Amino acid sequence: MIHEHDNPVCYHQSCPVCGRNLRIRVMLLGQRVYCQHCGGGFIATDVCDNTTTPRVVGGRPQSSIVDELIERAAAMLGVTPE
Numbered sequence: 001m002i003h004e005h006d007n008p009v010c011y012h013q014s015c016p017v018c019g020r021n022l023r024i025r026v027m028l029l030g031q032r033v034y035c036q037h038c039g040g041g042f043i044a045t046d047v048c049d050n051t052t053t054p055r056v057v058g059g060r061p062q063s064s065i066v067d068e069l070i071e072r073a074a075a076m077l078g079v080t081p082e
């Protein structure tokens with residue numbers, strides 16, 4: 001079930017340039033995105049934002065976490081990843 005007021009394919013990350021809170025699509029994780037406020041470019045990642053629940057990264061490559069998130073987002077969208 002998807003709640004209209006809470007888009008599960010997006011997460012929040014602070015802009016490293018201006019510090020504003022941005023809503024970023026989970027599918028853009030690991031890719032370069034641009035702040036809608038200051039126009040600054042940065043790599044989308046949810047592991048450097050200490051306002052979210054910290055992840056356990058016990059030797060686990062970050063890429064696998066990204067893949068998992070993309071897979072999860074794709075599943076929500078009804079898209080089958082390669």
Ligand SMILES: [Zn+2]
Nearest residue numbers: 015018035038
């Ligand atoms: Zn910014």
